[in-house]
Amino acid sequence: MKNIAKAQEPFKFCTRLHLSELTGLRATTLGQLLDLIKEVPGSCIYHHTHRFLQQHQYLSPEPPNDFAYWVADILGEDELGERLVSIDTMQYSTIRDLRVKIASTIEDYLNDNPLAKMRFARSGEEFHFIKSVSFILPTAYVVYDLKEFVEVLKKITIDSIYFHIFEARLRLEKPTNDFSFWIEHSLGDKELAYEISRFDPYTSTLEDLRKKIVQIIARRIA
Amino acid sequence: MAKIEEYIPLVGQSVIDDLSLLSERLKGKVIQHINSTPVGGGVAEILNRMVPLLRELGVDTKWDVIKGGEQFFAVTKKFHNALHGRAEEITSRDFEVFMETSQQNVEGIDTYGDIVFIHDPQPIALVKKKSANKWLWRCHIDVSNPNDRIWGFLMDFIVQYDSAVFSAPAFSQKLPIRQFLISPSIDPLSDKNKELPQETIASVLRKYDIKKDKPIITQISRFDRLKDPLGVIEAYLRVKKYTDCQLILAGGTAEDDPEGSKVLEEVQERAKNDPDIHILLLSQNDIEINALQRASDIIIQKSIREGFGLTVAEALWKAKPVVASNVGGIPLQIKHKYSGLLCHSVGGASFAMKQLLNSPEYAKKLGENGREHIKNNFLITRHLRDYMLLFLSLYHPEDIVRLC
DSSP: OOOOOOOOSOOOEEEEEEEEEEEEEESSSSHHHHHHHHHHHHHOOOOOOOOHHHHHTTTTSSSOOOOHHHIOOOOOOOOHHHHHOOOOGGOOHHHHHHHHHHHHHHHHHHHGGGGGOOOOTTTTTEEEEEEEEEEEEEEEEEEESHHHHHHHHHHHHHHHIIIIIIIIIISSSSSOOHHHHHHHSSSSHHHHHHHHHHHHHGGHHHHHHHHHHHHHHHHHHH | OOOOOGGGHHHHHHHHHHHHHHHHHHOOOEEEESSSSSSSSHHHHHHHHHHHHHHHTTTTTEEOOOOOOHHHHHOOOOHHHHHHHHHOOOHHHHHHHHHHHHHHHHHHHHOOEOOOOOSSSSTTGGGGGGGSSSEEEEESSSSSSSOOHHHHHHHHTTTTSEEHHHHGGOOOOOOOSSEOOOOBBBBTSSSTOOOOOOHHHHHEEETOOTTTOOOEEEEOSSSOOGHHHHHHHHHHHHHEEEEEEEEEEEOOOTTTTHHHHHHHHHHHHTTTTTEEEEEEEEESSSHHHHHHHHHSSSSEOOSSSSOHHHHHHHHHHHTOOOOEESSSHHHHHHOOTTTEESSSHHHHHHHHHHHHHHHHHHHHHHHHHHHHHHHHHHHHHHHHHHHHHHHHHOOOOEEEOOOO
């Protein structure tokens, strides 16, 4: 076993629990969907592009976002659904940028396919806009080295993993995920930090993500 | 009654740890639930399980019940039906009865809670007593298409609350107050959902003279047109043309519902020449319902309308492949082709059942995904978490709440 480096600043595991807030806003056509995407709070865009990751962890790879699912499965616009699901969320560092990309994807499609404006969702199948309200809480887990880190990572809730990987980067607008940031800046292991930050977490389940990170770190400290 | 630690083997220690983290933030707050009945009905059922668990977690939780006579509850029943979109004749006397009883409750009930949590329309007018404390209104009803007159009447009260809570996105309305989505839940340790020994399942089948010699398709529902039992029989008959199978229709006796008896008669008439159709009248026997679900190869829920449809969650929790109508809260529980199959018609239901019977591996996968989905989203532990977050939201208007 290698010598395990100790950090000056520990990693404090937080967790993020969320509550869904209803807006009463709903769309029955692509035009309405587009208009509302442009004006709803960022918390709505975040909810509909990330909810699936937490609620359907076992379905990945490629969990669809809510917009893609509705457009393809309810309106039958498969091609637009594919364009929306393939938006590379990792490329966008803010919800604002992600919103612009989603809106322009729908706009471009409507320009190319004006008949798509005619599609209506059946009664009961409208798109309902929901906001995600996040509650961030510290957990009891505080670690100083990779050995402790990996042990906690094995047992922490997926909500905590979700928070440090997804929410910290996109919603709190940090430059990378929290794990990579701490490993690079507090432990000085740039290579490991980069290896973790390279994952596209949007194409794994959270449990698979946990396994992958655990494996990489376990190899590192073996 | 199960203790909170008994849920650890099912949901994991960390989920229970999160509940403890949240309950610490509610220290010093008194949560006062108020509804219209201590027993009977879904609201009382869930409060009977949640209140002790919240207390065990350290949240000071009380539960009070309003008083109301026969006349009052006849009026609130009319309101209930009208909110579901049914045509009801509601007179000005009905509104007077509602307000008279509400006034008596306003005078008679002490609303001492830091958070007063009102369930459903019956106690809604208590909000007249609102002072510096926080008030929540929990609507357990499908109000996606409410009678405008009744909804308008209730709106005068709803707008006085701090927040409202609905069970499905389609039930939300444009409101000037915050509104949250909190789905109902099942209790995995209740008689209806706990693991059962094979012998118990076998003895229930013996009791009803059901043999496991051919696949069993089951719908658990009261005999009500909105649950479409005749449609279920029709779908089963279409399946049976190709695959020999049997059907169980099991539900309550619905003694207080004259239409229910008529529906039951029609169902019995339709089924009388087929010995593979088992019509079972179960009077609130949760162990038997549990056993029948576990003995089934497919669970169907072919409702025409549905409040939430927790029988779907119960079936998925038992890892059963489910075919269900795309109504009410059912699409929240089933993502089509991932955790079950959704349908819109008798034809769709029969096609889906044929698919499942002919593709047992696919059926198994849907059931496994379904169980995982229920575990993550529709167990009572999630419901406890959401309620505590809801209480905290009353003190935090922002979208990202840092409790560090």
